Amino acid sequence: MSSAPGWLRPERHGIYLPGTDCWIDPSIPVARALVTHGHSDHARGGHGHVIATGPTLSIMALRYGEQPSADRIDYGDTIELGDGTNATFLPAGHVLGSAQILLERQGERVVVTGDYKRRPDPTCAPFEPVACDVLITEATFGLPVFVHPPIGQELDKLLAALAERPDRCVLVGAYALGKAQRIIAELRARGFSDTIYLHGAMERMCALYEAHGVPLGPLALVADATLDDLRGRIVICPPSALSDRWTRRLPDPLQAFASGWMRVRQRGVQRGIELPLVISDHADWEELTGTIVELAPQETWITHGREDALVHWCGWSASPNCSIV
Amino acid sequence: MERFAQLLDRLIYTRSRNDKIALVAAYLRDTPDPDRGWALAALTSGLDFPAVKASTIRDVVATRVDPLLYSLSRDFVGDTAETASLIWPRLPTGEPPPTVSEAVEIMAGMSRSTVMAQLARLLDRLEPDGRFALLKLATGAMRIGLSGRLARTAFAQAFGLDVEQVEEHWHGLRPPYADLFAWATSPEGAAPAIDPLAFKPFMLAHPLEEAQLDLAEFAVEWKWDGIRIQLVGDGNVTRLFSRGGEEISGAFPEIAAAYPIRAVMDGELLVRGDVQGGEAASFNALQQRLGRKKVTGAMMADYPAFVRLYDLLVEEDEDLRSLPWTERRARLERAVAQLPPERFDLSQIIAAQDWATLVQLREDARSQAYEGLMFKRRESAYMAGRKVGHWYKWKRQPLTADCVLMYAQRGSGKRSSYYSDYTFGCWTAPPEQGGELLPVGKAYFGFTDEELKWLDGFIRRHTANRFGPVREVEKTLVLEVAFDSIHLSRRHKSGLAMRFPRIARIRSDKPAEEANLIVDLMALVS
Ligand SMILES: [Zn+2]
Numbered sequence: 001m002s003s004a005p006g007w008l009r010p011e012r013h014g015i016y017l018p019g020t021d022c023w024i025d026p027s028i029p030v031a032r033a034l035v036t037h038g039h040s041d042h043a044r045g046g047h048g049h050v051i052a053t054g055p056t057l058s059i060m061a062l063r064y065g066e067q068p069s070a071d072r073i074d075y076g077d078t079i080e081l082g083d084g085t086n087a088t089f090l091p092a093g094h095v096l097g098s099a100q101i102l103l104e105r106q107g108e109r110v111v112v113t114g115d116y117k118r119r120p121d122p123t124c125a126p127f128e129p130v131a132c133d134v135l136i137t138e139a140t141f142g143l144p145v146f147v148h149p150p151i152g153q154e155l156d157k158l159l160a161a162l163a164e165r166p167d168r169c170v171l172v173g174a175y176a177l178g179k180a181q182r183i184i185a186e187l188r189a190r191g192f193s194d195t196i197y198l199h200g201a202m203e204r205m206c207a208l209y210e211a212h213g214v215p216l217g218p219l220a221l222v223a224d225a226t227l228d229d230l231r232g233r234i235v236i237c238p239p240s241a242l243s244d245r246w247t248r249r250l251p252d253p254l255q256a257f258a259s260g261w262m263r264v265r266q267r268g269v270q271r272g273i274e275l276p277l278v279i280s281d282h283a284d285w286e287e288l289t290g291t292i293v294e295l296a297p298q299e300t301w302i303t304h305g306r307e308d309a310l311v312h313w314c315g316w317s318a319s320p321n322c323s324i325v
Numbered sequence: 326m327e328r329f330a331q332l333l334d335r336l337i338y339t340r341s342r343n344d345k346i347a348l349v350a351a352y353l354r355d356t357p358d359p360d361r362g363w364a365l366a367a368l369t370s371g372l373d374f375p376a377v378k379a380s381t382i383r384d385v386v387a388t389r390v391d392p393l394l395y396s397l398s399r400d401f402v403g404d405t406a407e408t409a410s411l412i413w414p415r416l417p418t419g420e421p422p423p424t425v426s427e428a429v430e431i432m433a434g435m436s437r438s439t440v441m442a443q444l445a446r447l448l449d450r451l452e453p454d455g456r457f458a459l460l461k462l463a464t465g466a467m468r469i470g471l472s473g474r475l476a477r478t479a480f481a482q483a484f485g486l487d488v489e490q491v492e493e494h495w496h497g498l499r500p501p502y503a504d505l506f507a508w509a510t511s512p513e514g515a516a517p518a519i520d521p522l523a524f525k526p527f528m529l530a531h532p533l534e535e536a537q538l539d540l541a542e543f544a545v546e547w548k549w550d551g552i553r554i555q556l557v558g559d560g561n562v563t564r565l566f567s568r569g570g571e572e573i574s575g576a577f578p579e580i581a582a583a584y585p586i587r588a589v590m591d592g593e594l595l596v597r598g599d600v601q602g603g604e605a606a607s608f609n610a611l612q613q614r615l616g617r618k619k620v621t622g623a624m625m626a627d628y629p630a631f632v633r634l635y636d637l638l639v640e641e642d643e644d645l646r647s648l649p650w651t652e653r654r655a656r657l658e659r660a661v662a663q664l665p666p667e668r669f670d671l672s673q674i675i676a677a678q679d680w681a682t683l684v685q686l687r688e689d690a691r692s693q694a695y696e697g698l699m700f701k702r703r704e705s706a707y708m709a710g711r712k713v714g715h716w717y718k719w720k721r722q723p724l725t726a727d728c729v730l731m732y733a734q735r736g737s738g739k740r741s742s743y744y745s746d747y748t749f750g751c752w753t754a755p756p757e758q759g760g761e762l763l764p765v766g767k768a769y770f771g772f773t774d775e776e777l778k779w780l781d782g783f784i785r786r787h788t789a790n791r792f793g794p795v796r797e798v799e800k801t802l803v804l805e806v807a808f809d810s811i812h813l814s815r816r817h818k819s820g821l822a823m824r825f826p827r828i829a830r831i832r833s834d835k836p837a838e839e840a841n842l843i844v845d846l847m848a849l850v851s
């Protein structure tokens with residue numbers, strides 16, 4: 001880590017900028033937090049002051065209540081953090097409002113990707129590649145077996161399963177923030193106009209997306225539907241509700257799960273999934289390695305995920321210094 | 326190959342037997358020859374391609390993938406074929422994906438010197454799911470729980486045939502089963518000739534429920550506690566088949582070697598011992614010989630096997646199945662004389678004067694390690710499957726034990742939101758003396774729908790720990806478990822395994838400390 005800038009360092013609870021007393025995605029309450037996006041492993045409640053995009057602040061308000069003090073920052077805008085350090089928020093293509101953070105100090109440029117993907121997503125702005133000296137990247141799917149198929153292929157499977165079982169419903173487990181809305185929006189983009197039914201835990205997040213200009217078409221709550229209303233329908237619930245008692249109100253649900261982990265068959269089989277949908281909002285192996293090649297940083301730091309393979313790849317592919325943080 | 330890959334994938338995620346049958350049936354109906362025949366063979370017995378060794382896949386991948394990246398991936402995925410199918414960096418060949426039969430042909434023609442290049446080229450022509458199917462096909466290890474019986478049932482369903490009819494024609498035919506499909510798809514087409522000296526579908530018995538039978542019409546035999554087998558000999562080769570129609574000759578070479586005749590016989594495979602009439606051992610002893618592909622001389626000496634014969638289906642080239650049981654029995658008694666008595670004997674007819682005698686015999690069955698009694702209508706032909714009114718089985722009373730519920734797992738399909746699979750245990754010593762619970766069995770039936778709801782609610786209210794789909798339960802609920810027998814098992818920490826365990830009663834009235842001890846169960850080992 002010869003050329004690592006001394007003005008920021010990885011800590012157990014997030015990335016810390018000592019000169020400014022700012023943290024990026026801290027997992028404990030801090031005085032000043034820069035938050036890349038609304039997922040709970042990045043956005044926590046209880047910070048003194050939060051700097052994030054508008055949608056991310058809305059999501060945090062929904063989950064943790066209104067932040068006592070916040071700076072709303074738009075994509076492309078720069079904020080001075082002090083100690084000569086500037087932060088610019090750029091789209092990460094992960095979920096609504098998700099951002100990469102470009103940090104600049106005395107000519108050195110560091111990009112913190114947060115979670116990101118490079119594929120098109122109708123619910124959020126696309127990832128914007130930015131040249132940098134140090135790239136701090138995620139590696140959730142940092143193994144070469146993870147190559148996500150095109151989403152269209154997976155949605156075709158979903159629609160075929162639905163058509164095959166007009167008396168049943170297809171119950172799709174999907175994260176309440178991002179995945180659920182992306183699936184709905186992608187279905188709409190393919191001309192699917194039937195009402196999609198939601199578990200109660202999805203309702204407010206879907207409304208938030210619509211309020212931020214992401215139309216989701218006709219939605220209804222399972223709680224307001226009869227058993228017959230739900231036959232031949234798509235129902236979306238959080239993954240934890242897939243085999244919950246809640247499912248007993250559904251007509252013989254076919255269990256589907258939308259996740260990048262579904263690439264590995266045993267992962268689905270162990271959970272009793274009948275229809276695995278390999279749909280991920282994270283970069284796959286090709287996106288992770290392709291982004292490093294494209295941005296050509298002098299150094300790559302890997303934060304959360306499966307780092308061993310990516311670190312090895314960096315050395316083996318003669319890419320720049322790569323380390324786990 | 327894509328259609329086959331899709332079938333394979335869906336079978337992996339399907340737990341219900343009926344759904345599996347429907348998937349295979351649809352595939353067989355919609356896929357042209359000879360692909361469907363090869364697929365059928367691959368799904369059941371597995372095809373053998375000698376050039377493809379267990380290590381071949383890893384070696385082929387190593388020609389394109391960094392070894393550390395491969396091994397990290399293999400560790401995560403857990404399956405070599407799946408890892409290889411996902412990690413394979415495809416070089417476009419411009420060739421279309423191979424059909425199943427083309428792939429089979431290419432793989433059958435591979436030699437040790439060409440296998441690496443040819444397998445790589447096949448992989449290049451396929452997407453990940455197709456590569457997975459190809460590699461599973463190449464290594465002959467499908468492991469998707471598809472028995473031959475299930476495949477034949479699917480075949481029958483696909484073409485509107487009776488499964489017993491399919492069983493009749495199936496054996497003796499070779500992949501890709503062209504004759505079989507030709508017959509199934511054109512109703513007027515000639516059925517493939519039935520080889521008289523091939524496997525015949527078993528005649529099965531119904532459980533006897535309360536009714537008394539007329540002993541003038543029914544012959545009575547012991548229900549032996551071994552495994553039902555069929556012996557098929559053509560004078561040169563003798564094969565042994567299990568009830569599911571799987572060949573098990575390799576496990577009992579001494580039996581096959583002692584059967585030089587041209588005949589098909591039905592009987593019970595047992596090992597020598599001193600119960601079951603003083604000549605056979607318990608099922609527990611037979612367990613030592615089951616599930617092994619190769620046997621050692623020591624095993625054959627320690628657990629000498631023999632067959633207790635009870636029916637003769639084919640003699641020379643004559644099919645006897647349409648004859649009444651009395652006639653088959655008379656011919657069986659004559660035929661046994663040609664066989665060495667240390668390997669073959671007759672299942673004797675029990676001469677009972679009245680029903681009360683049989684009730685008494687059944688009561689005593691357990692002490693002699695018999696499984697119960699069999700009733701065979703004297704006038705009945707030998708009919709495939711379980712036809713009402715001809716054969717009955719009257720099993721001995723089950724054993725019971727009071728066990729404590731320890732873990733529960735969610736079921737599948739309609740039961741996926743219910744905790745319906747239960748693991749229960751007994752005490753290593755009285756709990757007040759520091760005894761602990763060790764699992765002694767698992768059951769997922771025996772209870773009513775009402776009881777299932779109650780158990781599900783209990784488990785959710787008394788969860789101590791969660792491990793994925795499994796919950797550890799507070800050890801307070803006693804279940805009365807019924808089981809047919811119990812035997813020693815090295816696979817379980819308690820050293821015990823139950824046969825046919827089911828939940829007989831929920832004993833919420835009984836304190837867990839009063840459940841049975843492991844030693845109580847040990848005393849029941851037969
Ligand atoms: Zn995220």
Ligand SMILES: [Zn+2]
Nearest residue numbers: 039041042115
């Ligand atoms: Zn994350």
